[in-house]
Amino acid sequence: MCYYNxxxxxxxxxxxxxxxxxxxxxxxxxxxTLVNGFNYGDYPIIKPLDGAKDFEIKLAHxxxxxxxxxxxxxxxxxxxxxxxxxxxxxxxxxxxxxADAARSRRCLVLSSGFxxxxxYKPEGAKKPQKYPHYIYLPNRAYFFMAGIWNPWVDQGVExxxxxxxxxxxxxxxxxxLMAQVHNTKMRMPTIxxxxxxxxxxxxxxxxxxxxxxxxxxxPASEMEAYPINxxxxxxxxxxxxxxxxxxxALV
Amino acid sequence: MQKDGEIFTIVYxxxxxxxxxxxxxxxxxxAIGLPNKQLIILKSEKLDGTEFWTSMxxxxxKLAEHIGKLIDDKFSTxxxxxx
Numbered sequence: 544m545c546y547y548n549x550x551x552x553x554x555x556x557x558x559x560x561x562x563x564x565x566x567x568x569x570x571x572x573x574x575x576t577l578v579n580g581f582n583y584g585d586y587p588i589i590k591p592l593d594g595a596k597d598f599e600i601k602l603a604h605x606x607x608x609x610x611x612x613x614x615x616x617x618x619x620x621x622x623x624x625x626x627x628x629x630x631x632x633x634x635x636x637x638x639x640x641x642a643d644a645a646r647s648r649r650c651l652v653l654s655s656g657f658x659x660x661x662x663y664k665p666e667g668a669k670k671p672q673k674y675p676h677y678i679y680l681p682n683r684a685y686f687f688m689a690g691i692w693n694p695w696v697d698q699g700v701e702x703x704x705x706x707x708x709x710x711x712x713x714x715x716x717x718x719x720l721m722a723q724v725h726n727t728k729m730r731m732p733t734i735x736x737x738x739x740x741x742x743x744x745x746x747x748x749x750x751x752x753x754x755x756x757x758x759x760x761x762p763a764s765e766m767e768a769y770p771i772n773x774x775x776x777x778x779x780x781x782x783x784x785x786x787x788x789x790x791x792a793l794v
Numbered sequence: 795m796q797k798d799g800e801i802f803t804i805v806y807x808x809x810x811x812x813x814x815x816x817x818x819x820x821x822x823x824x825a826i827g828l829p830n831k832q833l834i835i836l837k838s839e840k841l842d843g844t845e846f847w848t849s850m851x852x853x854x855x856k857l858a859e860h861i862g863k864l865i866d867d868k869f870s871t872x873x874x875x876x877x
């Protein structure tokens with residue numbers, strides 16, 4: 544007798560579900576058209592195996608959950624105090640929540656592009672409006688963001704005992720492109736070129752080197768951004784360009 | 795994994811969310827575009843033969859049941875309007 548998601552199923556059904564789960568992981572990784580790609584959620588991360596000689600791709604929960612949150616029922620309160628989708632690269636070692644993960648549980652977050660909001664006050668408007676933008680690397684279909692992860696088990700009333708991986712994307716100061724797009728917070732994800740991405744996964748890095756990598760600023764000249772529809776979350780292709788007459792072009 | 799029809803929407807927590815039906819190994823799967831994540835749900839069978847909605851990968855059982863019911867409701871409403 545076996546359990547899938549905490550529910551008793553036959554052994555045959557269990558094997559079939561587990562096999563399907565394995566098969567669709569590749570699909571989930573490669574076809575993320577329904578994922579909005581900003582904040583929260585499940586997302587593929589790359590974790591080192593065997594001293595970083597090998598790697599695995601896993602779906603993980605996009606929100607770093609520390610040990611002191613012991614059950615799902617406590618998440619609401621936790622989220623009122625902390626937002627842990629992102630971890631500020633400059634402060635990794637100042638944070639009791641992130642320091643240990645920065646030293647020993649670093650991962651890469653696989654991305655094909657991300658979304659960010661630009662604030663602009665059109666002429667005649669009473670207050671600034673938010674315009675979503677899609678940001679990507681024109682020469683790379685996929686790229687790596689630095690991440691840190693933490694294992695987490697729900698110990699709540701309806702817990703299944705399943706161990707899940709949770710993660711935060713490491714962020715750094717905005718480059719010149721991102722400073723125009725994310726012009727309220729002036730931040731961007733820490734995007735790492737391949738050689739630095741591989742290094743990020745290596746064990747035994749010094750705190751100083753981790754800090755350097757965590758605050759790496761990907762060159763603006765290798766990134767592009769354009770505005771998208773404010774209802775992009777409901778669109779078949781959320782990355783479709785949408786130009787707003789009142790919005791000045793990025794420079 | 796093949797797409798099995800057009801994307802449709804359901805209302806979840808007051809928000810319209812997109813659902814893409816798929817088939818895989820003769821089973822129907824639904825990719826759900828929640829505002830904060832993508833979820834795949836499907837129907838499985840308990841030991842007593844009754845069906846239940848579940849998530850794939852595991853870990854979102856309650857959400858799968860909630861959204862699965864919305865999909866069931868959507869299809870039953872659709873069917874009713876045909877007659």
